[in-house]
Amino acid sequence: MATSHQASGIQAGRLSAPEIAENFGDLHAPYDQHEAAVAADRCYFCYDAPCMTACPTSIDIPQFIREIQAGHPVSAAKTILEQNILGGMCARVCPTETLCEEVCVRETAEGKPVEIGRLQRYATDTLMAKGVHPFTRAEGTGKRVAVVGAGPAGLSAAHRLAMLGHDVVVFDSKEKAGGLNEFGIAAYKSTNDFAAREVEWLLQIGGISMEYGKKLGAELSLDALNGAFDAVFLSIGLGGVNALRSEGEDKDGVRDAVDFIADLRQAEDLTALPVGRNVVVIGGGMTAVDAAVQSKLLGAENVTIAYRRGREAMGASRFEQDLAASKGVKLMFNVMPKAIHGNGAAAEIELEYTEIKDGRVAGTGETVRLTADQVFKAIGQTLEGQPDGLEIEGGKIKVSETGRTSVAGVWAGGDCASGGEDLTVTAVAEGRDAAMDIHSSLMG
Amino acid sequence: MADLTTEFLGIKSPNPFWLASAPPTDKEYNVRRAFEAGWGGVVWKTLGSEGPPVVNVNGPRYGAIWGADRRLLGLNNIELITDRSLETNLEEITRVKKDYPDRAVIVSIMVPCEEEAWKAILPKVEATGADGIELNFGCPHGMAERGMGSAVGQVPEYIQMVTEWCKKYYSKPVIVKLTPNITDVRFPARAAKAGGGDAVSLINTINSIVSVDLDNMAPEPTIGGKGTHGGYCGPAVKPIAMNMVAEIARDPQTHGLPISAIGGVTTWKDAAEFMALGAGNVQVCTAAMTYGFNVVKEMISGLSNWMDEKGYTSTQDFIGMAVPNVTDWQYLDLNYVAKAKISQDDCIKCGRCYAACEDTSHQAIAMSEDRTFTVKDEECVACNLCVNVCPVEGCITMEEVPAGQIDLRTGKVVSDQYANWTTHPNNPSATAAE
Numbered sequence: 029m030a031t032s033h034q035a036s037g038i039q040a041g042r043l044s045a046p047e048i049a050e051n052f053g054d055l056h057a058p059y060d061q062h063e064a065a066v067a068a069d070r071c072y073f074c075y076d077a078p079c080m081t082a083c084p085t086s087i088d089i090p091q092f093i094r095e096i097q098a099g100h101p102v103s104a105a106k107t108i109l110e111q112n113i114l115g116g117m118c119a120r121v122c123p124t125e126t127l128c129e130e131v132c133v134r135e136t137a138e139g140k141p142v143e144i145g146r147l148q149r150y151a152t153d154t155l156m157a158k159g160v161h162p163f164t165r166a167e168g169t170g171k172r173v174a175v176v177g178a179g180p181a182g183l184s185a186a187h188r189l190a191m192l193g194h195d196v197v198v199f200d201s202k203e204k205a206g207g208l209n210e211f212g213i214a215a216y217k218s219t220n221d222f223a224a225r226e227v228e229w230l231l232q233i234g235g236i237s238m239e240y241g242k243k244l245g246a247e248l249s250l251d252a253l254n255g256a257f258d259a260v261f262l263s264i265g266l267g268g269v270n271a272l273r274s275e276g277e278d279k280d281g282v283r284d285a286v287d288f289i290a291d292l293r294q295a296e297d298l299t300a301l302p303v304g305r306n307v308v309v310i311g312g313g314m315t316a317v318d319a320a321v322q323s324k325l326l327g328a329e330n331v332t333i334a335y336r337r338g339r340e341a342m343g344a345s346r347f348e349q350d351l352a353a354s355k356g357v358k359l360m361f362n363v364m365p366k367a368i369h370g371n372g373a374a375a376e377i378e379l380e381y382t383e384i385k386d387g388r389v390a391g392t393g394e395t396v397r398l399t400a401d402q403v404f405k406a407i408g409q410t411l412e413g414q415p416d417g418l419e420i421e422g423g424k425i426k427v428s429e430t431g432r433t434s435v436a437g438v439w440a441g442g443d444c445a446s447g448g449e450d451l452t453v454t455a456v457a458e459g460r461d462a463a464m465d466i467h468s469s470l471m472g
Numbered sequence: 473m474a475d476l477t478t479e480f481l482g483i484k485s486p487n488p489f490w491l492a493s494a495p496p497t498d499k500e501y502n503v504r505r506a507f508e509a510g511w512g513g514v515v516w517k518t519l520g521s522e523g524p525p526v527v528n529v530n531g532p533r534y535g536a537i538w539g540a541d542r543r544l545l546g547l548n549n550i551e552l553i554t555d556r557s558l559e560t561n562l563e564e565i566t567r568v569k570k571d572y573p574d575r576a577v578i579v580s581i582m583v584p585c586e587e588e589a590w591k592a593i594l595p596k597v598e599a600t601g602a603d604g605i606e607l608n609f610g611c612p613h614g615m616a617e618r619g620m621g622s623a624v625g626q627v628p629e630y631i632q633m634v635t636e637w638c639k640k641y642y643s644k645p646v647i648v649k650l651t652p653n654i655t656d657v658r659f660p661a662r663a664a665k666a667g668g669g670d671a672v673s674l675i676n677t678i679n680s681i682v683s684v685d686l687d688n689m690a691p692e693p694t695i696g697g698k699g700t701h702g703g704y705c706g707p708a709v710k711p712i713a714m715n716m717v718a719e720i721a722r723d724p725q726t727h728g729l730p731i732s733a734i735g736g737v738t739t740w741k742d743a744a745e746f747m748a749l750g751a752g753n754v755q756v757c758t759a760a761m762t763y764g765f766n767v768v769k770e771m772i773s774g775l776s777n778w779m780d781e782k783g784y785t786s787t788q789d790f791i792g793m794a795v796p797n798v799t800d801w802q803y804l805d806l807n808y809v810a811k812a813k814i815s816q817d818d819c820i821k822c823g824r825c826y827a828a829c830e831d832t833s834h835q836a837i838a839m840s841e842d843r844t845f846t847v848k849d850e851e852c853v854a855c856n857l858c859v860n861v862c863p864v865e866g867c868i869t870m871e872e873v874p875a876g877q878i879d880l881r882t883g884k885v886v887s888d889q890y891a892n893w894t895t896h897p898n899n900p901s902a903t904a905a906e
């Protein structure tokens with residue numbers, strides 16, 4: 029018999045398999061052909077289009093939408109993928125409401141942008157369903173490049189380098205490629221194992237060999253790589269997490285949101301994944317929203333996001349906040365964790381109200397207690413395991429515009445590198461641009 | 473509420489919306505439904521001579537073009553005249569006219585171009601009690617090959633001759649339906665008038681191939697691997713039809729000849745425009761075929777609302793009102809100067825006006841770093857392209873430069889005198905101005 033919402037503690041099987049399937053289906057259903065034609069027809073084919081400027085990978089949006097409108101989505105996909113080889117994933121995960129769609133002139137005009145993300149998905153899905161890979165490799169250059177980290181930044185760099193004729197070896201400490209596409213992104217954004225299918229499709233370019241279970245700092249060293257390869261690209265993401273530094277943080281039931289999400293993404297059967305009855309998520313970014321929403325979708329009865337600043341300061345966009353609210357997640361602002369109470373396992377969380385004093389968060393002394401058998405920490409990821417000798421800036425590997433680090437022959441991009449927002453699409457852009465710079469420095 | 477009662481050739485109908493001769497008026501059943509929905513009149517689907525009726529294809533007979541959301545913009549057909557027996561049609565017409573005395577019932581006819589054929593059919597039609605006849609000289613496919621339809625309509629002498637026969641053997645009004653598949657519609661209209669025709673109706677459908685099936689390499693609709701040209705109608709043909717109506721309305725030789733306008737009428741406004749250009753009423757086919765007979769309800773409410781707003785009490789008040797303002801290019805005032813003006817409050821910064829003007833016109837729109845678009849009066853020739861491509865209605869307007877001000881493009885003071893091409897110094901055959 030299925031466990032109900034009300035069963036206390038961290039339990040599996042709160043919902044039936046059909047309910048789980050329903051909850052974790054596509055957040056935005058894919059367009060069918062007619063819907064795509066109608067949506068594409070709304071695009072004005074702007075001159076020097078603002079949407080294109082807002083896209084971190086600078087996809088020629090009016091061009092690809094016009095190709096959809098004229099009935100050849102495969103060309104549209106090529107237009108997208110030329111700029112952004114992970115255009116399929118980006119179509120699903122980009123916070124378009126703060127990127128391309130935010131500046132769409134139809135957003136300005138009527139508060140209803142052209143649905144660029146969904147159109148992008150329509151195009152890329154059409155191409156991928158044909159099982160074709162639209163790019164071929166240039167003649168071999170004889171140059172070898174090491175890429176460390178198979179997330180979006182690493183995959184994007186590897187693909188571009190392979191296409192330009194270099195031989196690429198991608199190392200990853202995990203046993204699977206994709207980085208946070210595979211282990212982090214909310215399940216309802218990347219359904220039907222899309223992350224893995226996309227990697228498989230991307231590797232069809234050839235010239236990329238994947239080496240799993242190879243960790244920089246353990247099996248690999250930067251010096252050795254720098255010696256053995258003509259260039260090295262580091263894209264190791266942010267492996268560490270910030271600590272809460274609250275009393276009771278070590279109690280059972282308290283864990284990092286990213287670990288919970290990774291378990292969720294890898295679970296064969298979500299009905300077997302345990303979740304608390306009363307879940308509290310600490311944080312205000314995308315990770316906090318994803319942990320909260322997915323807890324709710326697994327059948328948690330009460331889920332609260334506790335964020336220490338006001339709504340406007342939240343890292344998660346208004347769209348994400350509203351999504352959480354629509355799934356029944358409660359958003360609490362201006363509260364910070366003080367202590368987690370419970371006998372061995374978490375039972376309650378004590379939150380203190382906050383105010384902003386001179387730009388800093390300070391407790392007011394007033395507290396409130398919430399029942400909490402599970403507490404997720406989502407207060408930010410940090411760079412971890414970066415090799416010595418690289419200059420660090422703001423907690424990240426310092427890079428130039430084109431991804432050069434302070435060490436010759438070593439480039440970096442994605443979340444681990446300075447500059448840009450921590451987004452899939454930014455990682456793709458940085459990987460691609462570093463690859464172009466590596467290419468010109470190797471061939472130049 | 474304005475009274476929409478319209479008298480056309482002395483035939484009264486409660487509104488100026490008639491169904492054109494086509495499938496909607498093919499038989500008693502349809503026509504009764506049409507009258508119940510409120511149509512003012514019908515032109516019965518074209519009748520042929522006695523004897524075995526024509527046959528239609530048994531494959532698809534329509535093709536179409538659509539907007540993005542499948543809004544039908546143009547329809548094409550390869551249907552022929554009625555494929556039911558003459559007797560059946562005449563019986564039905566008689567019954568319907570008897571039951572709906574207040575509605576117009578016109579009988580469309582197409583028989584071979586021989587006096588005997590017309591002489592034979594006309595008394596039978598007269599006996600139905602219908603209000604008049606319409607001569608189908610327009611059908612561009614199937615019948616033309618047999619020497620009827622547009623094969624007659626393209627030869628003014630035939631039009632005149634057949635119209636004369638009709639006037640001879642039939643006592644009620646004769647409307648001559650014109651084909652647009654000619655170079656100058658004034659000639660067939662003049663012929664109709666010369667033959668004694670009481671009115672012209674236009675347009676019939678336009679020769680067309682609406683699409684090509686690129687897999688089977690055949691025009692559509694495709695029947696057994698082949699296709700043929702069909703007749704084009706619907707919203708897409710309205711501009712062509714309006715020009716033809718206006719040409720006849722302002723031709724001194726046919727001015728005043730009653731016109732029943734046909735071609736793409738879909739809403740009240742289409743009808744009002746045709747009527748402003750001189751049509752006494754309108755006929756509708758595609759709109760009814762697309763949406764059903766209830767479309768007439770919007771036409772009725774829309775036209776009477778508009779008439780109320782304008783203070784018109786009868787359709788007579790505005791019929792032909794735009795005709796005096798249709799002129800030839802050479803008489804347009806070359807001293808009239810306008811400039812495009814962009815309303816910054818309405819502009820959504822899409823840049824379409826810029827692309828259009830910069831790439832294909834006069835480089836008269838400036839685009840700033842922050843995407844502010846402004847018109848350079850010193851370059852603007854007032855071509856209106858930016859207005860037409862701007863997605864925001866009313867955002868770009870054409871502002872007249874008042875007389876006495878300097879046109880920054882030419883550096884000349886705008887004159888308050890009318891001057892046209894006929895007197896322009898660049899015109900080699902200019903006649904000196906008085």
Ligand SMILES: Cc1cc2nc3c(=O)[nH]c(=O)nc-3n(C[C@H](O)[C@H](O)[C@H](O)COP(=O)(O)OP(=O)(O)OC[C@H]3O[C@@H](n4cnc5c(N)ncnc54)[C@H](O)[C@@H]3O)c2cc1C
Nearest residue numbers: 177179180181201207208244264265442443450451452455
């Ligand atoms: C929960 C969550 C939800 C998110 N949702 C969104 C979203 O909806 N939309 C969006 O745009 N962005 C989202 N992001 C951000 C986005 O996932 C990242 O910005 C993006 O994945 C960064 O790509 P990357 O390649 O730099 O790093 P990652 O994706 O983190 O990939 C790094 C790779 O390096 C490997 N690695 C790490 N250390 C080593 C080492 N020492 N040696 C070898 N390999 C190593 C890892 O195994 C991993 O495969 C989300 C992030 C999280 C955590």
Ligand SMILES: Cc1cc2nc3c(=O)[nH]c(=O)nc-3n(C[C@H](O)[C@H](O)[C@H](O)COP(=O)(O)O)c2cc1C
Nearest residue numbers: 492493494518549608676705706735736756757758
């Ligand atoms: C399927 C079809 C059949 C038609 N048959 C006739 C006909 O028999 N006689 C005729 O005079 N016109 C015929 N027409 C032309 C219409 O009466 C009308 O002139 C033309 O469709 C333009 O009007 P619309 O744009 O409102 O459709 C036909 C049109 C269509 C679409």
Ligand code: SF4
Nearest residue numbers: 071072074079132133
């Ligand atoms: S801004 Fe909007 S309308 Fe303009 S090109 Fe981009 S998607 Fe199309």
Ligand code: SF4
Nearest residue numbers: 829852854855856858
């Ligand atoms: S009216 Fe013509 S010339 Fe003037 S700004 Fe518009 S497009 Fe350019």
Ligand code: SF4
Nearest residue numbers: 819820822823825862
């Ligand atoms: S076309 Fe219209 S909305 Fe677009 S930039 Fe020009 S004036 Fe503005």
